[in-house]
Amino acid sequence: MINKKPERMFEPDQPAAAENRTSELRETYDDRLNHILAVATTLIAQSGYERASMRAVAKEAGISLAGIYHYFDSKEKMLFLIQFRTFNSLLGNLREKLHGVEEPVEQLRVMVRAHVCYFAANMPALKVCSHELESLAGPAYEQTRLIRRQYYELSRDIVTRVLDVHAPDCAIDRHVATMALFGMLNWLYRWYNPAKDRSPAGLANQIIEMFLNGVLGPKVEEDRVERAAS
Amino acid sequence: MINKKPERMFEPDQPAAAENRTSELRETYDDRLNHILAVATTLIAQSGYERASMRAVAKEAGISLAGIYHYFDSKEKMLFLIQFRTFNSLLGNLREKLHGVEEPVEQLRVMVRAHVCYFAANMPALKVCSHELESLAGPAYEQTRLIRRQYYELSRDIVTRVLDVHAPDCAIDRHVATMALFGMLNWLYRWYNPAKDRSPAGLANQIIEMFLNGVLGPKVEEDRVERAAS
DNA sequence: GATCGTCGACCGAACGTCCGTTCGGTCAAC
DNA sequence: GTTGACCGAACGGACGTTCGGTCGACGATC
Numbered sequence: 001m002i003n004k005k006p007e008r009m010f011e012p013d014q015p016a017a018a019e020n021r022t023s024e025l026r027e028t029y030d031d032r033l034n035h036i037l038a039v040a041t042t043l044i045a046q047s048g049y050e051r052a053s054m055r056a057v058a059k060e061a062g063i064s065l066a067g068i069y070h071y072f073d074s075k076e077k078m079l080f081l082i083q084f085r086t087f088n089s090l091l092g093n094l095r096e097k098l099h100g101v102e103e104p105v106e107q108l109r110v111m112v113r114a115h116v117c118y119f120a121a122n123m124p125a126l127k128v129c130s131h132e133l134e135s136l137a138g139p140a141y142e143q144t145r146l147i148r149r150q151y152y153e154l155s156r157d158i159v160t161r162v163l164d165v166h167a168p169d170c171a172i173d174r175h176v177a178t179m180a181l182f183g184m185l186n187w188l189y190r191w192y193n194p195a196k197d198r199s200p201a202g203l204a205n206q207i208i209e210m211f212l213n214g215v216l217g218p219k220v221e222e223d224r225v226e227r228a229a230s
Numbered sequence: 231m232i233n234k235k236p237e238r239m240f241e242p243d244q245p246a247a248a249e250n251r252t253s254e255l256r257e258t259y260d261d262r263l264n265h266i267l268a269v270a271t272t273l274i275a276q277s278g279y280e281r282a283s284m285r286a287v288a289k290e291a292g293i294s295l296a297g298i299y300h301y302f303d304s305k306e307k308m309l310f311l312i313q314f315r316t317f318n319s320l321l322g323n324l325r326e327k328l329h330g331v332e333e334p335v336e337q338l339r340v341m342v343r344a345h346v347c348y349f350a351a352n353m354p355a356l357k358v359c360s361h362e363l364e365s366l367a368g369p370a371y372e373q374t375r376l377i378r379r380q381y382y383e384l385s386r387d388i389v390t391r392v393l394d395v396h397a398p399d400c401a402i403d404r405h406v407a408t409m410a411l412f413g414m415l416n417w418l419y420r421w422y423n424p425a426k427d428r429s430p431a432g433l434a435n436q437i438i439e440m441f442l443n444g445v446l447g448p449k450v451e452e453d454r455v456e457r458a459a460s
Numbered sequence: 461g462a463t464c465g466t467c468g469a470c471c472g473a474a475c476g477t478c479c480g481t482t483c484g485g486t487c488a489a490c
Numbered sequence: 491g492t493t494g495a496c497c498g499a500a501c502g503g504a505c506g507t508t509c510g511g512t513c514g515a516c517g518a519t520c
Contacts (some may be wrong), residue, residue, distance in 0.1 A: 216443055
């Protein structure tokens with residue numbers, strides 16, 4: 001069961017010392033687990049956590065109902081695993097993309113782009129992460145909260161630096177600004193349609209532009225000032 | 231049952247022609263209905279629609295389980311009524327506050343202030359409206375969608391006018407801008423804490439400021455331009 | 461190299477619980 | 491005597507979970 005081998009969960013690559021046979025077995029075990037998780041993610045994204053039954057996950061994944069409990073010891077642990085992996089992956093992706101970027105505004109651009117692109121590439125997973133936060137309780141909830149907290153602090157620090165460097169007199173609360181940005185990003189799953197709407201990169205640019213300069217934009221203000229001066 | 235008297239649902243005030251007795255009876259009936267709806271709203275906001283059982287609503291409202299079905303003929307109708315009333319009230323409130331306001335930017339300010347203040351005054355109801363959209367299906371969902379659509383179009387028209395008048399060259403998509411604004415507003419229920427965070431009016435001002443001018447703000451740009459000019 | 465015991469992957473069938481809903485009725489008010 | 495508000499008790503189904511078992515792969519033993 002997954003909760004008896006937590007040290008394996010996020011280290012798919014194992015030392016080469018292991019036997020070939022064991023490696024192959026482990027591969028099929030992990031493949032199967034990933035397959036069930038992917039199916040569960042899609043179903044929970046479609047119907048919500050409570051309505052997505054273990055029977056439906058089993059049928060869709062091509063496994064028996066009891067067979068699922070070979071991989072997770074409860075439905076809640078399954079949801080936890082989906083959220084934990086996704087949040088970890090999101091945070092890791094962000095840290096990776098931020099590597100070597102120093103300028104605060106550029107950091108913000110990288111952050112929004114990374115988030116939007118990750119979202120577009122993993123819509124069901126991010127929907128489950130945005131929408132089913134409170135479906136976990138107790139220690140499982142606390143554990144995901146810790147990762148989310150890291151993601152929040154990383155983002156808030158970027159926002160803070162952007163403000164401190166480029167708009168030190170700005171009266172906007174850093175926390176409010178960060179949560180407003182998260183609102184724009186986390187609400188995407190309610191309306192973004194990859195078939196109709198623009199590309200993830202284009203969308204990210206619009207969000208960056210709006211967050212930094214608002215819908216009125218700086219150029220307009222420059223024009224206004226220049227017009228007033230002449 | 232509620233679905234047999236739909237013409238009464240949103241007209242609490244009745245003509246004075248009715249007898250006093252009937253009026254008092256109707257009052258207690260409506261009071262009881264409103265009480266059950268309020269309890270259900272709180273419970274659904276706390277636990278989610280699926281987890282909030284009719285038994286829990288009955289117990290909390292001080293009525294028997296079967297007694298609830300004197301007011302609603304199904305749990306889904308109950309949720310529908312909560313959402314329908316809230317969306318209608320939200321839309322009516324917005325239209326009322328917009329009355330007589332012509333300037334687009336001022337309209338936007340009114341819209342955000344109205345939304346944030348309504349949210350702060352009805353947090354459970356707006357959480358249910360934001361979070362349980364997809365818990366309705368079929369005709370009930372379609373009916374709420376129509377009201378939300380009106381709210382969206384009203385807001386998008388304001389955003390469009392703001393852009394057309396004050397930033398005609400702005401490349402930001404009107405739909406994206408409107409949904410970004412909705413994201414900031416609809417995400418509030420995830421983090422806003424009336425005890426800790428600033429007042430609803432102050433929060434609304436920050437959101438307006440961010441949406442119009444971004445975190446960098448126009449003054450900074452003016453400063454920059456002025457500094458560059460001198 | 462055949463035999464045996466072990467183990468991991470997996471399954472059919474059930475168990476107990478909780479849920480939304482309904483049925484048949486009571487009782488006060490008119 | 492009718493009606494509207496309301497209730498206790500039950501119904502049927504869906505759900506998460508568990509139990510007891512099968513089966514093939516594998517290492518050890520002869």
